[in-house]
Amino acid sequence: MDTQKKGIGKGELIALIVSSCIGTGIFGITSDVAAAAAPGPALLAWLFVAFGFLMLVLSLNNLSNKRPDLQGGIFAYAGEGFGPLGEFISGWSYWLSAWLGNIAFATMLMSSIGTFIPTFKGGQNVPSIIVAIIFCWLLTILVNNGVESATFVNMIGTICKIVPLIIFIIIMFVCFKGGMFTADFWGKVASNATKGTTTGSVWTQMKGTLMTLIWVFIGIEGASVMAHRAKSRSEAEQASVISFILLVIIYVLISILPYGALTRAQLAGMGQPALGHVLEMTVGHWGAVLINVGLIISTIVSWLSWTMLPAETTMLVADDKAMPKAWGKVNSKNAPTTSLMITGVLQTIFLFSLLFTEKAYEFAYSLCAAAILFSYLFVGLYQMKLSSERKEWGQYTVGLLSALFMFACMFLAGWQEVLLVTISFIPGFCVYYAGCKENNHKFSKAELWTMGLILVLSVIAIVLVFNGTITIS
Template structure:
């Protein structure tokens, strides 16, 4: 939406966008989510795996931003250029849905935070919590329709401020958790690390924030540089937030804390003041992140419609140059899934996993296109052949990493993703008919058939109780 960024964005502004997109609700939940799966040793290994894998993915985004400057429509443009229109649609739809699920998790966590002081909010999915969240959704919706711009820097400042008190740790407790915390879990170390992978994806969603708005960058190279610098800053922050609680409390105590567990950690260390301090910071940070991601979601629909991947209605703008239909659909989907959390056992954990699962296909397609683009450029010859070979191997590693993430996530969330991709294809069919084009080519029919089979399997699993949400 052109009106959302009236001037070209500088490198610091793009970097703040990346950091602000990644630092949202996930960071507040890390202590408990990791403690339930593993101890400090497994957490260290998990962050090494995630850090290396996501670094490779960030390098792919950087290389493509520099070598394919004409692909300025966001993440899905790479999938479309490399693998056709339907792959581009799946990438755009998956990324948009990931953003919607992330926004649902924000409301759940806000109400769970208030639930520590107001019992009616419970764990964020009570009837009272859903009603209040619904009011918030539509308040923000009408704020966005007035053309409010992103304020992602607030997320960075507030998050750093709330992490500082966690450095009050005990070396003896860290040693005890390091050698005893992991052993106390029944699963082996590999299984412990695997169990954390979707969590790491959730907190890294947003790494492509500069790519989404790359056409607004003063220089195309700034989008890649912002991706890398934002990634490094956030990785350091995430590792600290994960590991330092192990140096303050036993792993078993952290594992049973209510969300947001960062507030519970500070509450255990500093008393009620710690919980209130983090709770206030969390709400402020999440509201800023919610606005940022709502605009990103609308931008994805707008950009996809601009290239004919989504129906034309999402490209239409009002007198304020706002893609109103995209904003309305985003708010409506968030509202529906907020209502659905009422029937969820652990609404926040479910939204984390669904966000991560929906983001994996777009990330996989970007990494795979990185391989294809580098190989094409190598075959074309010319200068920088060594750099191109390096980009090729980095993209290959990033692709393997995303495949590992799909395996780590498990069949359950792949089927749940298919349950959304299959009916969501209706939007693609409408877009193709608007352009007078055949719906699918032969290979795309196969992909669609796989999605339908996965969706049917998910429905059967939900109806029989084999799949529990």
């Protein structure tokens, strides 16, 4: 008798993770990295960020192996280690990050379509917003009709969008000139070839790339979030490692090889999507068309992944009684309908706000990156706690390094965005209160102090916004 568990297979999980990470960010990464760093510092930044995310992946795999009973994955770890409030903070931050990422996808999608249809040029006018909202609800309905079936569409789309990136890498290898690549390897020389870019210390250049590199790695935890739907835990773990290796190779090649084809000033001055402009300058207009088509496919498929993940998040947190039960209610297709609808409505409202925001894409993805650091931090902290209890000091070190990396990113690259994220906990704690009341959970002193501290930070953030210290694009 066939007793194999139905669910998402390893190949589909790899497609989900790679698709979740490879969204709009990779198509603009060339100019963003070049503006902040020369090839040497950029490679060191990649080494630093890749090491940090490797510690996160190893922590997730260890926790999945040691605590398979925690079906909520990344959020359940926070709950097990730090109580219902810890799980809520982790889940709320992840949910916020996910749908803010969708806003970034919407802006970039309409902007790229504007390359072919001038009506949508810029991606922030009324026609663009209306079409983006239609996309939002079409994807919501697709996921609502069955999460497992949506992953098949995601896998096909992932294959389609990888092809332009592979072509880009091949062309960059052919056009690569060693002399141009090493001309100012450490970014110490100010010249016409580096005009409009950061020069100076290696550390300053590295720090300038951090938020960009974090943004393109978001989604690496996808297998953990969806692990309870996988055919097996071992397949989810393998998918995480394979996806991480593939992503590092793709990201480094795409962001570093162009330094050998064009000057750093040319790369930094590229419009978006930067990869399209790079190919246009090296092989002609057909290169820009190829990249824009790839970008459109990439954005739609990534948007699908990130329609699945936020709804899955609130369902798992609600199942653990850290949110109201309504957020975890599923339909006959086992999809969290209520959560999908709430998220869809909020995305619709936020999309209209793009009419009044000058740089919607940059603002949305910077908040997305800052919010998810909270969730990642809890993984490292629980890895430390569990490993300490079991006296597994090697695993404890992995967790420590992961947590230190997340703290470093918060303070070095995104402290303003982190403060802005705390504002979301003003309504968030109202949701948490409703969940606690529904589940007869009384606040502990530690929870009250923690919520009080976060609310103080949110008030500070509001004050800094009004006095101009923190600027919103």
